[in-house]
Amino acid sequence: RELTVQLGERSYPIYIGEGLLDQAAFYFDKHGIGKQSPLLIVTDEQVGRLYLDKLESGLRAAGYRTVSAVVPAGEQAKSLLQFEELITIALKAGLDRKSAIIALGGGVVGDLAGYAAAAYMRGIRFIQMPTTILAHDSSVGGKVAVNHPLAKNIIGAFHQPAMVLYDLETLRTLPPRExxxxxxxxxxxxxxxxxxxxxxxxxxxxxxxxxxxxxxxxxxxxxxxxxxxxxxxxxxxxxxxxxxxxxxxxxxxxxxxxxxxxxxxxxxxxxxxxxxxxxxxxxxxxxxxxxxxxxxxxxxxxxxxxxxxxxxxxxxxxxxxxxxxxxxxxxxxxxxxxxxxxxxxxxxxxxxxxxxxxxx
Ligand code: NAD
Ligand code: ZN
Structure with missing residues (x-):
């Protein structure tokens, strides 16, 4: 299934289906994510263990250069500390204005990676690859943020994704409570x-x-x-x-x-x-x-x-x-x-x- 989010003149697509993780390179290419600049994949320990290899190997096989950042699972990863960590990785890997940051995970990873993308070089593209049901909500709409010890989501921005790629197969490993x-x-x-x-x-x-x-x-x-x-x-x-x-x-x-x-x-x-x-x-x-x-x-x-x-x-x-x-x-x-x-x-x-x- 496919949807379009229309924002005045701008728009971005949402793809929902099975097996999209394997086809990421196809969709990236289709929407102008170039192969000259490196991509940063952000994920958490749990999701990374399950799906990072699959995504990275698919992208690399298609000629993309990727680096990855694996943050701890859970809300505490939405911090300025982790944000700085991502920026360090992005700089060391030579991400430039044509690069993109990819959020592979739930709302926590999406909010954190999205905020890094909003701030790095005053904003580079980012791609949401949600892996939780909740993230159908958080991955659409462009609100990105990290937490401050005194208040949740208080350091943030509006930064719309370039694309949402929602692979329903990844949801099979979600714990029932999630x-x-x-x-x-x-x-x-x-x-x-x-x-x-x-x-x-x-x-x-x-x-x-x-x-x-x-x-x-x-x-x-x-x-x-x-x-x-x-x-x-x-x-x-x-x-x-x-x-x-x-x-x-x-x-x-x-x-x-x-x-x-x-x-x-x-x-x-x-x-x-x-x-x-x-x-x-x-x-x-x-x-x-x-x-x-x-x-x-x-x-x-x-x-x-x-x-x-x-x-x-x-x-x-x-x-x-x-x-x-x-x-x-x-x-x-x-x-x-x-x-x-x-x-x-x-x-x-x-x-x-x-x-x-x-x-x-
Ligand atoms: P989450 O990202 O912490 O994921 C929940 C847990 O499930 C984590 O432990 C994660 O490692 C694990 N997990 C994720 N995908 C998995 C998979 N496919 N298989 C197995 N385990 C998996 O939490 P969430 O519920 O997705 O998102 C909550 C966050 O979203 C909050 O920080 C909230 O503020 C934010 N949020 C943002 C918006 C927005 O508009 N930006 C909207 C709603 C919520
Ligand atoms: Zn909510």
Whole structure:
């Protein structure tokens, strides 16, 4: 399957299919990635062990020069330290303005490698090769960043990839918990844009969890399409793009309170989306918004309740650190129907607090 992300005059393709890792050289060549300048492949230890050789040997056989950088697996790799490490490798390997950086991995590798590509020589091309379900979201849209010890994703840029090459075969080695976590963002894309797609997930959740290639290919295609459409309309998050934050206001706070280890990103936003649905129903959405949201997420193997030991005060404190929080009011994405949301720029913290309490 193939999609195009259109951004004014510019555009880039998303390819989704089986065996694309082997055909990387073909797609690179097709989209003008030249063979004169070296390529830097960034991956993590886990993904590197599984797929780096395959990618490198294919590219080298086609005449590309490649170097690789393998970072530790996990969120801690999204640091300025690792960023500097990548720049050092890029310099030593002689990457120039015509080079490209390739992100082979999940959202962590994509964000880190993308930020390095955005900064190196004030920006060189980069190619996203996502290997997690979650990365269908992170690889499209051009937000790249590393973390600061005091705040996640706070050092970053908008830097669109030259191409997204999504090999579904790589997903077969994902641990089940990572599969479910990634499905949370798939469900999110349905909840903000398409009741039909949510109904389809409702029926096909088992297939998705079992990584059925046909079902997964369709789900990721649809998820990427929703993301691409929204980014096309609002690349820099002036307004519309904020709807992609459904479930994330509460979710980010839960990740922080759990020390970024207890809950995976998708798990935290699943609970956040259930909370948002409850608020939606309180404000007049049909009750099914809450029921369907909860049912579909549970079918995907996601938590829909807050672990009892999470402290409500700590969660509200974490939300207060969110940059969109002012005087007891916050920006909050509220479902109005399945497939539809509104941006509430004046949500009362008291209401959110009450809902968080009810999520236990
Ligand atoms: P991740 O990159 O850490 O991957 C999760 C784990 O799975 C890692 O341990 C990794 O080594 C392993 N893994 C990856 N692919 C594998 C495979 N095919 N087989 C076996 N193991 C594999 O995490 P993620 O969930 O993909 O991404 C989370 C990150 O994405 C967060 O840092 C988040 O901030 C970021 N994110 C960014 C955006 C954006 O728009 N830029 C959007 C959403 C999330
Ligand atoms: Zn997310």
């Amino acid at each position: 599969v479910s976590s990634g499905l949370a963002e798939v469900v999110k894309h349905g909840l903000i844009r398409s009741a039909e797609f949510v109904a389809w997930i409702d029926e096909n959740a088992d297939k998705l969890r079992a990584l059925d290639p046909e079902a997964l290919g369709y789900a990721l295609y649809f998820g990427c399409r929703v993301k691409a459409e929204i980014v096309s309309q609002d690349e820099r998050e002036n307004d519309l793009r904020a709807i992609l934050n459904l479930g994330h206001t509460i979710g980010h706070a839960l990740e922080a309170v759990g020390g970024y280890g207890e809950l995976l990103h998708g798990e935290a936003i699943a609970i956040g989306m259930v909370g948002a649905a409850r608020i939606g129903v309180e404000l007049g959405a049909p009750r099914e918004v809450y029921e369907v949201t909860k049912r579909v997420l549970a079918k995907c193997g996601l938590p829909v309740r807050l672990p009892a030991h999470f402290d409500t005060d700590a969660i509200m404190d974490a939300m207060r650190h969110d940059k969109k929080f002012k005087e007891g009011r916050m920006v909050f994405i509220v479902p109005t129907a399945i497939g539809d949301v509104v941006i509430d720029k004046n949500m009362s913290a008291e209401r959110v607090r009450r809902i968080v309490e009810q999520l236990k």
